[in-house]
Structure formats: C-alpha cells, structure tokens
Amino acid sequence: MKISDSELNEVSDDECSQLNIDININYKQFELAMNLPMPLKGITGIFGHSASGKSTLLRAIAGLEKNLSGDITLGKTNLVNTEQGNYLKPEVRQIGLVFQNSRLFEHLSVLGNLEYAVKRCKNRKLILNEVIELTELTTILEHHVHQLSGGQQQRVALARAILAEPKLLLLDEPLSALDQHSKIQLLKMMLNIQKQLNLPMLYVSHSLDELQQVCDTLLVLSQGKVVNFGNIHQVIHQLNNFGENALIHQQTSLSLPIKQFNNGHGLTVLALNAQQDIYLTSDKTFESQTQLRCFILASDISISLTEPSNSSIVNHLFGSIKQISYIKNKVLLTINCAAQEFFVTISAFSQQKLSLTCNQQVYLQFKASAVRTFIH
Amino acid sequence: MINSDLQALSTTLEMAALTTIILLIIGTPLAWYLARMTSRYKVIIEAIVALPLVLPPTVLGFYLLIAFSPEYLPGKLWQQVTGQQLAFSFSAIVIGSVLYSLPFVVQPLQKAFEQLGDSLLEAGALLGAGPIDRFFSIVFPLTKASFITAASLGFAHTVGEFGVILMIGGNIPGETRVLSIALFDHVEAFDYARAHLLAISLLIGSMILLAAIYWLNLPKRNANVNANQIRLSK
Numbered sequence: 001m002k003i004s005d006s007e008l009n010e011v012s013d014d015e016c017s018q019l020n021i022d023i024n025i026n027y028k029q030f031e032l033a034m035n036l037p038m039p040l041k042g043i044t045g046i047f048g049h050s051a052s053g054k055s056t057l058l059r060a061i062a063g064l065e066k067n068l069s070g071d072i073t074l075g076k077t078n079l080v081n082t083e084q085g086n087y088l089k090p091e092v093r094q095i096g097l098v099f100q101n102s103r104l105f106e107h108l109s110v111l112g113n114l115e116y117a118v119k120r121c122k123n124r125k126l127i128l129n130e131v132i133e134l135t136e137l138t139t140i141l142e143h144h145v146h147q148l149s150g151g152q153q154q155r156v157a158l159a160r161a162i163l164a165e166p167k168l169l170l171l172d173e174p175l176s177a178l179d180q181h182s183k184i185q186l187l188k189m190m191l192n193i194q195k196q197l198n199l200p201m202l203y204v205s206h207s208l209d210e211l212q213q214v215c216d217t218l219l220v221l222s223q224g225k226v227v228n229f230g231n232i233h234q235v236i237h238q239l240n241n242f243g244e245n246a247l248i249h250q251q252t253s254l255s256l257p258i259k260q261f262n263n264g265h266g267l268t269v270l271a272l273n274a275q276q277d278i279y280l281t282s283d284k285t286f287e288s289q290t291q292l293r294c295f296i297l298a299s300d301i302s303i304s305l306t307e308p309s310n311s312s313i314v315n316h317l318f319g320s321i322k323q324i325s326y327i328k329n330k331v332l333l334t335i336n337c338a339a340q341e342f343f344v345t346i347s348a349f350s351q352q353k354l355s356l357t358c359n360q361q362v363y364l365q366f367k368a369s370a371v372r373t374f375i376h
Numbered sequence: 377m378i379n380s381d382l383q384a385l386s387t388t389l390e391m392a393a394l395t396t397i398i399l400l401i402i403g404t405p406l407a408w409y410l411a412r413m414t415s416r417y418k419v420i421i422e423a424i425v426a427l428p429l430v431l432p433p434t435v436l437g438f439y440l441l442i443a444f445s446p447e448y449l450p451g452k453l454w455q456q457v458t459g460q461q462l463a464f465s466f467s468a469i470v471i472g473s474v475l476y477s478l479p480f481v482v483q484p485l486q487k488a489f490e491q492l493g494d495s496l497l498e499a500g501a502l503l504g505a506g507p508i509d510r511f512f513s514i515v516f517p518l519t520k521a522s523f524i525t526a527a528s529l530g531f532a533h534t535v536g537e538f539g540v541i542l543m544i545g546g547n548i549p550g551e552t553r554v555l556s557i558a559l560f561d562h563v564e565a566f567d568y569a570r571a572h573l574l575a576i577s578l579l580i581g582s583m584i585l586l587a588a589i590y591w592l593n594l595p596k597r598n599a600n601v602n603a604n605q606i607r608l609s610k
Contacts, residue, residue, distance in 0.1 A: 064498050090501040103499040107517040116513070120504035164503045 017041070017200075019168070023060055023070035025053075025224075032056050032224040038217075040168065040200035043190070045215030045232065047208060049247070053224040054204040058170045061202070062097045063090035074168060096166035100173040102157035104145040110156050111141040117163035126165055126197075134193060135159040151182030155189065162193060171203045175210060187214060187374070208248050209374040212236065213293050222247060240298065240332065240343045241325065250298035250332060252342045254278075258292050267314070267368055270294070273338040279314045280371035293373060298332065298345040300370035304363040305354060315371070317342070317364040321356055331356075335364060381574060383550050384558040391466070391554060392534040395473040399481040399530045400523070402474075407485035426483070428476045436476060437543025444468050444544055469545040469552050473534045480529040488522035489515070521592055528589045532582055 019040055025032040032053040038044065048054045059065040061072060063079065072079040074095070079088050104113050114137075118128055132138055135155045140148065148156065154174055161169060171190070175183045191214050194201055205211050211218060211232070218235040220227040227247070228235045236253040239246075256270040259277060263269055268282040270292060286292060308316055319337035326332075331351040333344040342364055346354075356362070410422060428436060444451045444463040454462040462468050492515060500510045516523070538556040545552030547561065555574055562571035 062502055064501075089506075090498070091504050091506050093502075094504075095502065097499075097502045099495070099499065101495070103495050105496060105499075105514060105518075116500075116505075117503045120509070122504075160503065 018073075018075060019061070019202075020071070020073040021057075021061070023068055023072060025056055025060060025065060025068050027067070030056075030224060032060075034221075034224075034226050036219070036226055036229060038219070038229070040202075042216040043194055043201045043203050043214050045211035045218040046202060046204045046221065047206070047211055047218055047247075048221035048227075049206060051223070052221040054206075054221055055172050056224075057221070058097065058172050058202065058204055061168075062095050062170055063088060063093050064097075094165070094167045096161035096164055096169040098154070098157050098161050098169070098171045098174045100176055102153040104148075104153060104156055104160075106145050108145070109141070110137060110143050110145070110148070113145065113156055113160050114141075114163055117160045121163060121165050123165045126163060128163065131159050131163055134196065135162075135189060149182070150178050151185060154178065154182070154186055158186070158189065158193070162197070162199070166199070169199055169201045171201060173205055174203075175205070175207075183210070184374075190214060208236070209295075209372075212253055212295055213374040220247065236295075237341055237343065240334075246327075250343050250345055252296045252298070252301075252340075253293075254295065254340070255291060255293050258286060258290055261287055268292070270371075272317070272340060276317055276337060278317075278371060279368045280373075281368050283373070294371050296342070296366055296370055296372070298343040301342065301344040301364050301366045303333070303344060303346060303350070303354065303356070304365055307363055308365050311365065312367075313365045314368050315364075315366045319362065319364060321358050321360045321362060324351075324356060324358060335362065337364070378570065380549060380553075381555075381558055381570065384553050384555050384574075387466070387550060387552070388535055388554040388556075391469055391473060392531045394470050395477060395534045396481075396527050396531045398470070398474050399477060400527060403478065403481035403526065403530075404485060407482045408489055410482070410486045411489035426479050429479050433476065433537070433539025434543055437472065437540040440468070440472050440475070440540065440544045444471075463544060464546045464548060464552060466545075466551050469541045469554070472540040472544050473537055476537060476540050477530045477533045480533045481526040484522045484526045484529065485519070488519040492518055524592055525589055528585055528592075532585045532589075536578070536582060 017040055019038045020036075021038065022035040023032070030051060030053070034053075034057070046054050046057065056065060060068050061074075061079070068080065069082045071081045071083070074093075077088070078086050079093055079095075080086060105116060108116060114128060114132070118124070132141065135158055137152075137155060137159055140152060145153065145156070158174070174190075175186055178186065187210060190201070190203075193199065194214075203211065203215060215232050217230065218232040219229045220235060220239065227242075228238055233253040233255060236248065236251065239248050240250040242248075254270075256272060256278065258268060259271040260269040262282050263279075266282050267279045268286050270278045270280065272278050280294060307318075317337045319335040319342065321333055322336050322341070323334040324331060325334075326348070329348050330345050331348055333346065333356065335342045335344060344364060406425070410418060410425070413421075441463060442448060444454070446452055446455050446461060446463075451462045454460075454467075458467075462471075496514050496518070497510050500514050505513060536556065537554070538560070541552065541554055541557060542560075545554075545557075547553050547557050555578055559571055559574040559578070562568070562574065
C-alpha cells in the first residue's frame with residue numbers, strides 16, 4: 001500500500017496522541033468511574049471480565065453512551081463535557097467502532113457497505129481499492145452481507161470503519177465470534193493496518209492472549225474501576241500478584257528478539273540476554289518477524305536447585321528468587337533471570353520440601369511447547 | 377357504470393390517495409417516536425392511536441361533526457383561514473379518514489422500527505451519517521416492505537370507510553359522495569343492479585389490494601436472513 005508520509009500525518013497527527021477520560025456512568029446494577037489520561041500509541045488493549053465496563057467505556061468514547069457525566073477529550077477536541085454542556089454527536093466525532101457483531105447493512109452489498117463510509121467521509125485520503133486489498137475483500141465485493149462468513153463480515157466491518165478515516169479506532173471484541181483461523185487472520189490484519197495507517201486503536205477483549213500479541217499498552221478494568229494501566233508486560237506481571245481473586249492465569253509475558261528462526265530441529269531460539277536463550281516450537285509465521293511476543297504460564301515452569309541434566313526439557317534458566325507469596329495452597333515465586341522477571345507457581349508441598357528463600361539461586365525449567373504465542 | 381358512480385369512484389380514489397400521503401407524513405414520525413419511547417405514558421398514546429380499531433365509526437364521526445361545525449374552535453378556525461365551512465366538505469372527509477385509518481399505518485411502521493433496533497443506526501452514526509441521513513439510508517431501505525404494507529392498508533381501509541363519512545361528509549356528489557355512500561344510496565333506492573356493480577367492484581378491488589400486500593409480505597429467503605440478523609444484533 002502506497003501512502004506518502006504527509007498522508008500518514010493527516011490520518012493521525014499529533015493532536016490526537018492523548019485521550020483524557022474522566023467519567024462516571026451510573027446504572028442500577030453497574031457503575032463505571034475512571035479518571036485516566038491515556039497516551040495513544042499503537043494498539044492499546046482494554047482487558048477485563050464481563051461487566052467490567054470495557055464495552056461501556058468504548059461506547060462512551062464513541063458517543064453512544066448518553067447516561068454519562070464527566071469529560072472526554074481526544075487530543076485538542078473535547079468530545080463531551082457535561083459540566084459545560086458540551087456533547088459532540090457520534091457522527092461528528094471521527095471515531096470508528098468495530099462491533100462484536102459486525103453490524104453490516106443488510107440491504108447493501110459488501111462494496112455498498114464500504115461506499116457508505118466513503119460517501120460520508122470528509123478527508124477521503126484513503127483509496128478504496130487499497131483498503132479492499134489490505135482487508136482481502138477483492139473477491140467478495142459483490143456478495144450480499146448474508147452470504148459472508150463471520151470472518152469475512154468482520155473484515156468488511158473493519159474496512160468500513162477505516163474508510164470513514166477515524167482519528168481513533170475502537171474495537172469491541174471483534175474476534176470473539178470467530179474461529180481460531182479467522183481470529184489469527186484478522187489479528188494480523190489489524191496489526192498491519194495499524195502500522196500502515198498509523199491509526200491509534202483501543203482494543204477491548206476478555207482474551208489476554210489476543211491482547212498480549214498486538215498491544216503495547218494495556219488498561220485493566222474490574223467492576224467499573226481501573227486496576228492498572230501501562231506497558232503490557234509490566235501490567236500482566238503486576239496482575240500476577242493480584243491476590244486470591246486472580247484476574248488472569250499467572251504468567252510471564254515476553255517480547256524477545258529472534259536469534260535463530262530454526263535450529264535444524266524445528267525449534268526457534270529467542271535471546272533472553274547475552275548468556276541465556278529460550279527455545280520454542282517454530283512456526284512459519286515467525287519467519288517474517290524479528291521480535292516475538294510470547295508467554296509462559298507460571299504453572300508450566302518448575303524449579304530445580306541443581307542444574308538439570310539428562311532431561312528432555314530444553315529450557316533451563318538460572319536466576320535468583322526475588323519474592324515468595326502464598327496464595328491458598330500455592331506459592332507464587334518471582335524469579336529474576338538477569339533483568340527479566342519470571343513467574344512460577346509451585347505447590348505448598350514443594351515449597352516445604354525445597355524450603356526456598358528469597359535471593360536463593362535456582363534453575364527454572366520448562367518445555368519448548370510451554371512457550372506460547374497466540375499467533376501459532 | 378354511470379357517470380355519477382364514476383364521479384364517486386374518482387372522489388373515493390382522490391380521498392384515499394390524499395389520506396394515505398398525509399398518513400405517511402404524520403404516521404412515520406409518530407411510529408418512530410412510539411418505537412423509541414420508553415416513558416410509561418407510551419401505552420396511552422398507543423391506545424389513542426388504536427382507538428379507531430374498536431370504536432364504532434359513528435362515534436368518531438359524531439365528535440368530528442361537532443368539532444368541524446362553525447360553532448366550535450376547529451371548525452371556526454378552518455372557516456377563518458379558508459373562508460369555507462369544514463363540515464360536509466372534501467377536506468372534512470380527508471381529515472376524518474386520516475384519524476380513522478391512523479392505526480393501519482402507524483402500527484406496522486412502529487413494529488418495523490422496533491424490530492430494526494438501534495444497532496445499525498449506531499453503526500451508521502459512527503460512519504458519519506446524521507439522523508435524517510440514517511433514516512433514508514438505513515431505516516427506510518430496511519423497512520420498505522412495512523411502508524408498502526402501511527400505505528396499502530391505509531389506502532384500502534380509507535376506500536372501505538362509510539360511517540365517519542356519512543356523519544361528517546353527508547352525500548354531496550363530486551365532493552363527499554364516495555363509493556360506499558353511493559352503494560348505500562342505490563340500495564335505498566332499490567336499484568340493486570347498480571348496487572351490485574359497485575359492491576362487486578369494491579369487493580374485487582379490495583381483494584386484489586390485500587392479496588398484493590400479503591404477497592409482498594411473503595417470507596422471502598433474503599428477508600428472513602435479514603430479520604434474523606437484525607434480531608441477533610440487538
């Protein structure tokens with residue numbers, strides 16, 4: 001896709017690099033209260049369980065949530081300020097939203113749906129055919145909406161939202177109704193589009209795996225309140241220590257450079273630091289990447305006091321225990337391997353047997369298949 | 377058919393056409409308002425709209441006759457503005473018909489608007505479409521069948537009207553003498569041949585119109601899928 005730099009700047013100039021949200025939304029059964037300045041860069045994930053307020057937040061930003069008090073400002077544009085009586089209607093906010101259920105217009109063809117957005121777009125910097133290619137819709141343009149598969153519908157919805165040339169694109173669980181193959185395809189498409197158009201996105205999902213693959217920043221909501229916001233790996237690691245009512249499966253979230261795509265035995269080698277590597281099962285999709293996002297569940301790592309030898313487990317890392325926390329019958333260990341934190345859960349029984357203490361030097365071991373990527 | 381009957385036919389068609397147009401213009405926003413309304417007073421407005429379905433036409437006609445007479449405000453105002461008496465005029469039977477056929481237009485539209493839901497309208501708004509744009513680019517194309525049903529039912533019901541017109545229109549040839557009144561006249565004059573002719577024409581005409589409506593509302597494959605998706609996306 002050929003887009004000059006000047007056009008890129010038009011689509012997303014500096015003025016919308018920040019989203020300031022200070023709102024209260026009250027319903028009988030549910031309350032959302034948040035005050036957060038969010039720098040918008042790349043794809044920002046919004047994670048939470050159902051009724052955490054994720055979708056309500058997106059609807060508030062888009063202007064679909066009327067029952068709201070407070071202020072939302074995107075860049076220099078005030079979207080809503082209830083004190084001053086400001087309220088920008090959704091049709092003039094220049095914010096796109098891809099819904100879970102694509103919400104395509106059934107009386108129009110695929111092309112008709114795309115043209116609907118183009119006709120009402122003021123900038124028209126994007127070229128229709130290029131977006132059609134980017135979202136791989138060329139062969140189904142004349143199809144009726146009801147002839148499309150779920151994955152195709154979401155691709156049309158994504159293309160339609162982009163063609164309105166929003167300053168910010170909101171994605172409300174766009175993958176949740178799709179099969180694994182379509183999920184991966186759409187996720188890659190979103191990453192590609194984000195980079196090509198430099199379009200900031202807010203991506204709501206209850207699947208941490210999805211978010212871990214594409215988001216740089218993560219906002220975590222629980223029961224209408226902000227739990228955490230920041231770098232995705234750091235936020236995930238902080239969630240590990242959330243206590244008894246765990247929001248996520250405890251895990252180590254990594255973004256590492258690929259050292260060797262295939263070591264001749266079907267394994268890919270990631271460089272953890274100058275001395276230590278991590279091995280995982282190769283996938284042909286890694287070939288085009290230099291950096292890989294992956295995660296290792298804390299329950300998939302075990303601890304050994306001596307360096308394991310004669311083991312089929314390929315990953316052995318050396319580190320020192322930084323923290324030991326007891327959660328019910330389990331023990332969560334935070335272990336530093338050079339600068340990288342790893343999270344390991346062992347049983348209270350094992351802890352008693354090994355009597356681990358802080359600053360103790362231990363070996364972590366995990367199988368290559370325990371290193372997971374969503375795009376696999 | 378004799379000239380006077382043809383004249384009654386043209387008066388009838390003119391009245392029904394005009395009534396249908398007025399009903400679509402006022403019935404559409406009313407149906408929209410009712411479909412979106414959440415207030416508890418909604419049932420009262422719905423009951424008023426549905427009243428002509430159960431009320432004897434003569435009751436409506438009686439109150440309209442009083443309201444249209446120059447002694448009361450609506451009739452007086454009309455006379456001041458137009459210089460003509462409202463009762464026993466073509467305008468009176470059109471106004472009467474509009475009220476009498478209101479539920480036949482409002483109800484199918486309201487049902488269609490309720491079924492459509494908000495989801496597609498929200499999608500349209502986020503693509504930059506304002507409210508009027510959304511109505512003509514999303515609502516109308518998706519509820520076209522209901523508009524055709526509403527217009528046809530409104531038209532057919534107006535053609536078949538008798539009681540209200542008899543009360544407020546009287547029987548003035550070329551002005552308020554419609555087919556149903558002409559038929560009544562023929563029967564009163566024992567001219568059964570002409571009565572038969574009018575009766576059979578009204579019967580066949582109404583039959584054709586209703587069959588056309590039901591044919592339009594036949595579940596088509598596409599329409600079904602659409603309806604399902606609308607329901608799912610709600």
